[in-house]
Amino acid sequence: MKKIGFIDYFLDxxxxxxxxxWIEKASDGKMKVAYAYxxxxxxxxxxxxxxSRKKGIQLLDSIEAVVEQSDYLIVLSPDHPEYHEELSQLPLRSGKPTYIDKTFAPDRAAAVRMFExxxxxxxxxxxxxxxxFAAEYSELEKQGIESICSLGPGKFExxxxxxxxxxxSLMGTDVKRIMWMGTANTSALLIQYPDGRQGxxxxxxxxxxxSMALSYQAGQSNFLKIESNFFGAFIENLISFFESCNPVVPQAETIAIATILEYGMKAAKTPYQWLELP
Structure with a gap:
């Protein structure tokens, strides 16, 4: 059995x-979260x-101990990405397969440093x-998408x-500029590509x-609501990554996403003005 170590800002x-x-069940018991910090x-x-007592997972007193004793590493802190670079320093030096939870980094510079x-x-x-990994997205034709309108819950941050x-993932990484269009209670961001495509x-x-509406250059359109078990599909992908050491998400996409999110926060301060991306 392979042992996984959690590294988090706080564990509850x-x-x-x-x-x-989810991991233990999806791996048929071949992987287990054994350690946490x-x-x-x-x-x-x-x-x-x-x-840790409630979960039956051994709490260790340092990141170094988790890295040393684990086969695979997961850096969590999903709602506090500002701690990801700090928490990831030893894992990223370890040579051991490491997954870093969303949101990867609070800005482009941190994302680049972590990959480097x-x-x-x-x-x-x-x-x-x-x-x-939602099934609804994986079934879409990527070629020829002209425009996407995406909706969902939560806060922008x-x-x-x-x-x-x-x-x-559907339209590519070469985003040219963004514009904030939201209100105080409904965040909204326009993402534009050099050729005029936008989301x-x-x-x-x-x-x-x-949910998402898509329009294609050929004239057809598509509307979908995400109802598939995307977390289950993600966990399957995570297990495959640990086994193969081959991530399916390109670095360029993760860095582009971090850039959009960083500049999106800046754009919120100057609504309805284009903000060019680096």
């Missing part, structure tokens, strides 16, 4: 709660020690939104990744399901 969060059972305890949440560190030490690594990632993301509150 949704991804850390769900991933262990949490940087801090959060008021109103279980302490890292209490969480992994490459330097020969560490297989990737990051993704689970939405990338930690949920826009789930709409930006599918758009980049929009719209966050309409927690009751809004993930």
């Amino acid at each position: 969060e949704w991804h850390a709660e769900k991933y262990p059972e 949490g940087k801090t305890n959060i008021k109103g949440k279980l302490s890292n020690a209490d969480w 560190l992994a490459d330097k030490h020969g560490t297989p690594m990737y990051s993704t939104s689970a939405l990338r 930690n949920y826009s990744i789930h709409q930006v990632e599918p758009i980049v 929009t993301i719209n966050l309409y509150g927690w009751e809004c399901p993930f």
Whole structure:
């Protein structure tokens, strides 16, 4: 059995709660989350020690210990990506397959540094939104997409990744510029490509399901609502990555996504003005 180590900002969060059972079941018991480390305890949440006792996962007192004792590594902190670079320093030097949870990095510069560190030490690594693996997206024809309108729940700060990632995976990384079009309660971002193709993301509150409308240059259109088990598909992909050490998400896409998210936060301060991307 291969042992997986969790490295998190704090452990009593949704991804850390769900991933262990999903991974063990999907791998038929060949992989198990055995070790965990949490940087801090959060008021109103279980302490890292209490969480570990509840989950039956051994709490270790350092990232170094988790890296040393684990076969595979998962850096969590899904809602606090500002800690990803710090938490990933030893994992990315380890040479051991490492998954870094969404959102990968708070800005383009951090994303580039993390990939460079992994490459330097020969560490297989990737990051993704689970939405990338929704069956509805995988069945789409990518060629000839002219425009995408994407909708979903949440706040821009930690949920826009789930709409930006599918758009980049479908339309490409060569985004030219972006424009903020949202209101105080409904974030919205226009993403434009050099040839005039464009995508929009719209966050309409927690009751809004993930959905997408697409228009093709040939004139046809498509509308889809995400109802497939995208988390199950993601976990299957994660297991395959650990076994093969081959990430399916290109670095260029992850860096482009980090760039869009970083500049999206800047664009929110100057609505209805184009902001060129590097």
